[in-house]
Amino acid sequence: MMKRTLTTATIPILMIAGCSTSGTQPDPVNGAKPITVVTPSPTTAGSTEVQAPSSTVPIPETPDMPVPDSMPRETDYNNADVGYVAESVVRSERIMKAAELYLANPTISAAGKDVATRAKSQHSASLMAQKEMLAAWGVSNPETIFPANPQNIPTEADIDQLGALNNGELDKRFLELMLGNLKGAAESAKQHMAEGFNPEVKATAELVISELEKEKASITEAMP
Structure with missing residues (x-):
């Protein structure tokens, strides 16, 4: 099987928080399914x-x-991995939608524009790989297993509110959403490091944590 690597954005920060094509589902109590490895x-x-x-x-x-x-990635995950990647997909889609709406307004600041452009690009780059991983685990719609209390992911109402704002008010509200998202992404990544099983997904969570402070600094600097 071709070994696949989950693409990570520098800010899935503005990302993340867990069904299988194989015959056995992961045990919700004990976690990962047993992996059978035949060594010649x-x-x-x-x-x-x-x-x-x-x-x-x-x-x-x-x-x-x-x-x-x-070995196929279908054999090496648990429920925490599924939930975390599902949250990552929803987080990325919401951030991209908020960034697109913000960028469409001609009254935004240059610094805010840089933050939004970077966020949109980074989440777009990681989204396809995340969806491919969920598909390998038998999940076609991450919204169906999305956590009831997501970690600071912008809601649809939050995004709609951006359309009614302009100038400094719009900059401030958009950047507040981005900062809140960073905090939620960090909390979700730390939780997954403790509960997850798939090494590919855990590496992604570790990268998110390591990149958070740099992104937080750039957003804080852009705040009006």
Whole structure:
């Protein structure tokens, strides 16, 4: 299987907070499904053996023999991973929508425009990879498993409010939403680091945490 890597934005910060195409769903109590890894061990030239409980079955040597780090991602996740990636998708979509509405207003500040442009670009870059991961886990609509109390993700009402503002009021309100989103993204990422299982998703959460302060500084500086 082709090894895929979840694309991370510098600010999924302005991102994030957890169904499977395989036959067994993750255990909601115990977390991740067990991973079965078959490791070939060479015997004589031209063949390998796979040790079975009751017998040894020789199989032809092949360059496509699976190795542990190329196992399908469907086998290495738990419910916390699913919820976190689902929240990441919804967070990214809301931030992109808010940024587009803000950027469409000609009265915004240059500093606010820079923040919105960067946020829109970064979330757009990570969104497709996040959706692909959810699809591999059998989730087509992340809104259906979106947390009841999301961590500071802008609501549709928050976004609609931006359309009624102009000038400094608009800048202030948009940047407040971005700062609140940073705080929520940090809390969600820290929670996932403690509860998640998938190493790809945990690496994303770790990156979010490490990049938060830089983004917070740039948004605070842009605040009118």
